[in-house]
Amino acid sequence: GAVVSQHPSWVICKSGTSVKIECRSLDFQATTMFWYRQFPKQSLMLMATSNEGSKATYEQGVEKDKFLINHASLTLSTLTVTSAHPEDSSFYICSARLDYEQYFGPGTRLTVT
Amino acid sequence: GDSVTQMEGPVTLSEEAFLTINCTYTATGYPSLFWYVQYPGEGLQLLLKATKADDKGSNKGFEATYRKETTSFHLEKGSVQVSDSAVYFCALRSAYNQGGKLIFGQGTELSVKP
Numbered sequence: 001g002a003v004v005s006q007h008p009s010w011v012i013c014k015s016g017t018s019v020k021i022e023c024r025s026l027d028f029q030a031t032t033m034f035w036y037r038q039f040p041k042q043s044l045m046l047m048a049t050s051n052e053g054s055k056a057t058y059e060q061g062v063e064k065d066k067f068l069i070n071h072a073s074l075t076l077s078t079l080t081v082t083s084a085h086p087e088d089s090s091f092y093i094c095s096a097r098l099d100y101e102q103y104f105g106p107g108t109r110l111t112v113t
Numbered sequence: 114g115d116s117v118t119q120m121e122g123p124v125t126l127s128e129e130a131f132l133t134i135n136c137t138y139t140a141t142g143y144p145s146l147f148w149y150v151q152y153p154g155e156g157l158q159l160l161l162k163a164t165k166a167d168d169k170g171s172n173k174g175f176e177a178t179y180r181k182e183t184t185s186f187h188l189e190k191g192s193v194q195v196s197d198s199a200v201y202f203c204a205l206r207s208a209y210n211q212g213g214k215l216i217f218g219q220g221t222e223l224s225v226k227p
Contacts, residue, residue: 004156006156034215041220042219042220043218043220044157044202044217046214046215093156093157095157101159102215103159104149104156104158105156106155106156107154109154
């Protein structure tokens, strides 16, 4: 139980385009999901907390207009990287909260060329 | 603010060696403590956890004991295998924000040689 999926698992896009990443809780409902960013050989940096039916809460220093988060249902949150640039290339990981625990997705590798 | 500090890696061991990865934390009250494992190219998997002082979390031969007096949660395994090669993250969740965010250490890469 408590499985979280992400789609796509990897994506390559051109600079200036937008890309959407989906995070789904497959066998439970999650009112709260979290989006993290991870650079090579580094720890996870929390970007934002996504709450179903309300606006996401962004961490300090994260551009909310660049990283759009939508949590429209209890099983789906999306992260859209708008006008992507090479510096946005990273590994993006989501997690979904069930009771007091977080369950992580497998991650999405974004490469911006 | 709350923080987690892990020993730096990479850690390289031979198969069947004893493993210790140190983790200390700074937090008010009694946070919940976690160890996560990340295999190459994958997300994080919860390895074990402890929610109160002197609790011992264990899973797959790994153990960690919540030590309030030393604010530590060191990860140990008696005999590592090549398949244990991964990055290990220590994390805490504030006692005052049970549904909230996790604070991660910097991660420790473990490489086990046959």
